[in-house]
Amino acid sequence: MDFQDTPELADFRQQVRTWLDANATRRTDNGHIGMEGEQANHEAKDWYKKKAEAGFACLTWPKEYGGAGLTSLHEVVWTQEVENFKTRDAQFIIGIGNCGPAILHFANEEAKRELLPRMASAEDVWCQLFSEPNAGSDVAGLRTRAELDGDNWKINGQKIWTSGAQYSDYGVVLTRTDPTISKYRGLTLFMIDMRQSGVEVRPIKQMDGGQHFNEVFFHDAIVPDSFRLGEIGGGWNGALTILMSERLAISGIQPTGFPQFLDLVTTLELNGKPIAEDPIVRDRLAAWYSQWAGLQSTNKRMLTAVAKGGIAGAEASLGKLVGAVMNQEIANFVCQILGPAGVIQDDTISPAHAHFQQTVLFSPGVRLAGGTDEVMRNIIAEQVLGLPQEPRADKGMAFQDIPTSSG
Amino acid sequence: MNFEFSEEQLFIRDQARNFLSQECKLSVVRSVLDSDTSFDRKLWQKVVGLSWTAMAIPESYGGLGLGYLELCVIAEELGRSLAPIPFSSSVYLATEALKSWGNEEQKQNYLPKLAAGELIGTLALSEGLGAPTVAAQVHDGALSGTKLPVPDGDVANFAVVSALGDTGAVGLYLVDLEGTGVERETLSSMDPSRSQARVIFDGAPAQLLGGGVSSADELAQLLDRAAVLLAFEQIGGCQSAMDMGIAYTRERYAFGRPVASFQAIKHKFADMYVALELARSNAYYGACALSSDAPDLPLAAATARVSATDAYYMISKENIQAHGGMGFTWEFDCHLHYRRAQLLSGLIGTQIQWKEHLATRLLKAA
Numbered sequence: 001m002d003f004q005d006t007p008e009l010a011d012f013r014q015q016v017r018t019w020l021d022a023n024a025t026r027r028t029d030n031g032h033i034g035m036e037g038e039q040a041n042h043e044a045k046d047w048y049k050k051k052a053e054a055g056f057a058c059l060t061w062p063k064e065y066g067g068a069g070l071t072s073l074h075e076v077v078w079t080q081e082v083e084n085f086k087t088r089d090a091q092f093i094i095g096i097g098n099c100g101p102a103i104l105h106f107a108n109e110e111a112k113r114e115l116l117p118r119m120a121s122a123e124d125v126w127c128q129l130f131s132e133p134n135a136g137s138d139v140a141g142l143r144t145r146a147e148l149d150g151d152n153w154k155i156n157g158q159k160i161w162t163s164g165a166q167y168s169d170y171g172v173v174l175t176r177t178d179p180t181i182s183k184y185r186g187l188t189l190f191m192i193d194m195r196q197s198g199v200e201v202r203p204i205k206q207m208d209g210g211q212h213f214n215e216v217f218f219h220d221a222i223v224p225d226s227f228r229l230g231e232i233g234g235g236w237n238g239a240l241t242i243l244m245s246e247r248l249a250i251s252g253i254q255p256t257g258f259p260q261f262l263d264l265v266t267t268l269e270l271n272g273k274p275i276a277e278d279p280i281v282r283d284r285l286a287a288w289y290s291q292w293a294g295l296q297s298t299n300k301r302m303l304t305a306v307a308k309g310g311i312a313g314a315e316a317s318l319g320k321l322v323g324a325v326m327n328q329e330i331a332n333f334v335c336q337i338l339g340p341a342g343v344i345q346d347d348t349i350s351p352a353h354a355h356f357q358q359t360v361l362f363s364p365g366v367r368l369a370g371g372t373d374e375v376m377r378n379i380i381a382e383q384v385l386g387l388p389q390e391p392r393a394d395k396g397m398a399f400q401d402i403p404t405s406s407g
Numbered sequence: 408m409n410f411e412f413s414e415e416q417l418f419i420r421d422q423a424r425n426f427l428s429q430e431c432k433l434s435v436v437r438s439v440l441d442s443d444t445s446f447d448r449k450l451w452q453k454v455v456g457l458s459w460t461a462m463a464i465p466e467s468y469g470g471l472g473l474g475y476l477e478l479c480v481i482a483e484e485l486g487r488s489l490a491p492i493p494f495s496s497s498v499y500l501a502t503e504a505l506k507s508w509g510n511e512e513q514k515q516n517y518l519p520k521l522a523a524g525e526l527i528g529t530l531a532l533s534e535g536l537g538a539p540t541v542a543a544q545v546h547d548g549a550l551s552g553t554k555l556p557v558p559d560g561d562v563a564n565f566a567v568v569s570a571l572g573d574t575g576a577v578g579l580y581l582v583d584l585e586g587t588g589v590e591r592e593t594l595s596s597m598d599p600s601r602s603q604a605r606v607i608f609d610g611a612p613a614q615l616l617g618g619g620v621s622s623a624d625e626l627a628q629l630l631d632r633a634a635v636l637l638a639f640e641q642i643g644g645c646q647s648a649m650d651m652g653i654a655y656t657r658e659r660y661a662f663g664r665p666v667a668s669f670q671a672i673k674h675k676f677a678d679m680y681v682a683l684e685l686a687r688s689n690a691y692y693g694a695c696a697l698s699s700d701a702p703d704l705p706l707a708a709a710t711a712r713v714s715a716t717d718a719y720y721m722i723s724k725e726n727i728q729a730h731g732g733m734g735f736t737w738e739f740d741c742h743l744h745y746r747r748a749q750l751l752s753g754l755i756g757t758q759i760q761w762k763e764h765l766a767t768r769l770l771k772a773a
Contacts, residue, residue: 001476001695003408266773276770286762289769290714294685297692300410307408318681374670380680381673385653388668 003300005077012074016081019054024085041125041167044091048122051089058096058120061104066117072306094163095119095126099172099191102242106189106229115170115191127168127194129159129216130239134404137375139174140183140236141394141402144218146175146190153190153228155198155221161369165201165214168194173223174239177232179400186399187235191227198222208361243371244316254323255366257330258292260355261285264334268351275337284333291326295319314383321376324367331359410691412480420480426457427488433740436600439491440743445562445593445602451492455524460498464506469519475632479694482636486643489747491600493527493559495640495754499633501528504567504579507629508617513581517565529563530629531582531606538760541577543570543608550582550613553605558754560584560604561593567616568608569626579626580613587611598750600743627764630755631708635693641715641751642690645683645722648744652676652726659731672729679722686711686718706772709765716758719748 005013024047051057052066059075061067068074082089100119103112118124135142144157155175165171171192178186192199198221203211230238265285268275275281295318302315334356335342344350345357367373381387394402412420430453439447454460463478464470478498485494502521505514505528520526531554532539543552550570557566565583572578584591588611596603653676656667666672693711696704723744727734734741752758 001410001412001691001698003410003695005408262769262773266770282766283762285769286709286713286765287717289765290689290710290717291685293692293710294689294714297410297688298684300408301688301691304408304410308411315684318684321677322681322685374674377674377677378670380677385673385676385680387653387657387673387676388665390668390670390673391664 009073009077012070013077013081016056016078019056020081020085023050023054024082024087027084027086040088040091044088045122045125047088048092048120052117052121058100058116061100061116061120065104065112066120073303076303092119092122092125092164094128095168098128098242099126099170102172102189102229102238103191105241106238107191108226111191111226119170124169125164125167127162127165127171128242129162129165129171129173129192130242131161132158133160137372139239140187141399141404142174142176142187144173144175145179146177146188146223148177148225151225153223153225155190155192155218155223157218159216159218160204160213162201162214162216163212165194165216166203170194171216172229172242174235176399177235180398181233182397183394183399183402184236185233187239188232189229189235189238190223191229192221192223193227196221206362206365208358208365210362244314254319255327256292256295256323257327257359257363258288260352261288261330261334264351264356270337270339278337281337288326288330291322295322314379317371317376317379320370321373321380324363324373327359327366328363331356331363335360410695412476416476416480419477420484423457423459423481423484424487426453427484427490431488431490433489433743436489436491436743440600440746446493446559447491450490452524454490454492454494458522459494460502460524461522463498464502464518464522468514469522471522475635475697476694478636479639479690479697482639483643486640486747486751487647489600489644489647489743493529493562493601495633495637496529496559496563497521497527499636500530500629500755501563501565501567503629503632504528504530504616508579508625510617513614513616517581526565527559527563529557529559529566531557531560531566531568533557538756539569541569541571543568545570545572545578545580545613545615547573548613549588549610550580550608551610553607555605556594556596556603556753557591557606559602560606561591561602566606568613570613572615572619576619577623578619579616581616582608582611582613596750598746600746601750627705631705632697633755634708634712634761635690635697637751637754638686638690638693638711638715641719641748642683642687644744644747644751645679645686645715645718648719648722648726648741649676649679649683651740651744652679652729656729666729666731675725675729679725682718682721686714689714703772706765706768709761709768712761713758713765716748716752716761719744719751723748 048057055068056078058067059070059078060072063069096119100116103116115124119126130139132142132144144155144159146153146155155173171194173190173192175188175190176186177188198219200217202215204213204215205211206213265276265281298318341349345354347353350357382389431450435447435450458471459481461470462473462481463475466472505517509517517526521528533556534540534542534553535555543550543554550568552570554568560566563584565581568580568582569577570580584606588609590607591604594603594605653667656672657665659666689711693707696707727741727745730739730741733739
């Protein structure tokens with residue numbers, strides 16, 4: 001057992017460090033870098049362009065598609081190093097982390113050569129369009145229709161919870177092409193040009209007041225057949241590829257709230273005493289640290305398996321599940337120790353620029369996005385532990401005959 | 408980076424697993440639980456025959472001279488099989504204390520016999536309810552006081568005992584438990600498959616270990632090493648208890664379907680898996696720090712300990728729950744893990760103490 005880089009990775013790490021030192025600013029705290037707004041997107045696009053020009057974009061993609069042709073271990077080194085800098089390196093993770101692999105797997109050669117390099121340099125921004133008002137955890141129950149019309153497909157229906165749709169040039173959309181057969185077999189995946197009149201994007205105001213997600217409506221939106229990803233009726237397999245990539249993509253950057261909590265415990269005094277001396281705070285600190293450290297080491301075990309030629313599997317669900325719950329619990333606990341003023345969400349009063357109050361209100365969304373806690377538990381139970389599936393009431397039925405909540 | 412045991416270490420683990428699945432079936436654990444015997448002497452002799460007691464002792468003292476990583480993989484298998492033998496007391500505690508602090512003569516006298524299984528040792532710290540404090544005293548080489556509980560204290564040949572010396576400072580002393588001035592009795596405990604004793608010293612001859620172990624920090628180092636090894640026993644137990652529950656709920660039907668197909672049960676097992684994976688990862692990190700004697704061993708050991716203790720308690724109790732009423736019977740094996748989880752969480756200090764260690768060490772490092 002050791003934590004040494006191989007000579008090749010050590011060399012790469014040094015290159016990355018040198019380049020980052022010359023091109024980015026080091027972080028001084030664990031504070032969040034805001035993810036919203038036009039300004040953030042402009043900054044992020046500049047950053048992506050810069051790193052694409054330097055050959056550090058999409059490290060695992062082949063060079064001909066705008067990548068660097070390196071391994072996922074190089075990607076890990078990059079992620080570890082870039083974390084120490086103030087950048088917007090994760091801004092377009094959904095496009096690059098989710099849509100990218102689907103296009104690499106399923107798109108035709110011409111589309112790959114044209115679209116992937118522009119995605120890598122963030123010249124084009126991509127979103128993923130899966131969830132619908134009546135298809136959340138049961139995403140295969142979606143109803144957005146795609147019908148063939150000559151060489152084109154006509155798309156009609158509604159998506160929801162689409163991150164970044166308002167900024168996106170393209171999307172990957174999962175549609176129903178045949179409602180007369182079982183729900184999993186009647187799905188087809190497409191790339192879609194979001195800048196067309198048949199696509200309407202409306203922001204969703206979240207419970208925390210932010211507007212990160214959107215509803216997207218399709219009214220006879222047009223997709224050429226050359227933008228189809230995989231076979232007609234093969235959409236579900238493609239979607240699984242994407243969802244697995246998503247969990248991997250976020251497993252490294254999943255917020256846990258722990259670094260911010262540790263910062264607070266080491267700095268905050270209340271009633272003239274460091275909170276670090278409070279036995280209840282110390283008890284929670286020990287409990288959350290042991291979980292957080294466990295996540296870091298679980299990641300190292302996963303990387304070791306990947307380095308030995310294995311693939312990271314459903315184990316990535318573990319990080320999503322543990323991190324999302326911890327994030328909410330830590331935020332709530334901090335607001336409780338602050339006393340009656342814990343409820344105040346004001347930069348000039350609340351510690352850490354009101355990070356914990358913001359997190360109390362935003363964290364319920366993290367437990368739902370990208371697969372709910374309950375879906376993560378099902379994945380672990382079925383795919384890792386091999387437990388039998390819950391019997392389904394819609395098994396063997398044509399999609400059009402399945403009862404739904406809205407009739 | 409290579410965060411996994413080597414091929415050779417994994418081979419040792421597989422050999423240990425095969426051996427224990429033959430020689431330490433749960434019937435062996437039960438025969439100790441159900442009887443007045445304190446441990447399974449036959450199994451102990453076989454384990455000695457495989458040189459597991461000699462594993463981490465230098466060759467110059469009759470050992471195999473292997474490292475702690477080899478001992479970690481053995482510990483995991485001993486935990487998995489609930490082996491009813493005084494391995495942790497003799498190997499992780501007594502042997503390690505002698506290796507750390509014994510003078511040359513003491514090492515020559517004790518280590519080859521510990522390696523060969525001719526001696527069983529233990530560590531005696533506690534003196535009753537609450538966190539260990541030291542009231543036992545040594546005057547002119549004679550020890551007086553009562554230690555309780557002493558793990559395997561009824562079967563060990565000698566103990567390393569904490570006591571106040573002539574100067575009033577705490578030190579560790581080697582005491583022959585079969586010699587004069589020692590009375591001992593087996594105590595009832597929640598896990599009779601591993602024994603606990605009261606040991607009363609009344610002028611027992613006591614020899615200072617090495618040049619004297621003065622600071623609490625030094626003693627903490629010994630307990631840190633043991634914490635990592637015990638964490639491996641705990642995760643071995645976790646895996647075995649979880650596997651037991653999965654096998655049972657897959658086979659058992661209710662409402663016309665396997666119990667394991669209900670989300671209430673699947674989510675329970677998913678939570679067990681999460682607890683176990685976090686504990687396993689922390690134990691691996693602890694093993695890494697232990698084998699390289701890294702500066703962050705104190706924090707890594709406390710983390711491994713806290714995580715493994717949480718996981719074993721959680722998994723052993725939820726395994727009973729997943730079994731339903733049968734899980735509450737003496738006949739079913741669920742209680743063996745539940746009992747062992749309690750026993751292991753008590754050795755070398757309980758969860759409350761280790762969480763406090765963890766917080767102190769983390770804040771010191773931060």
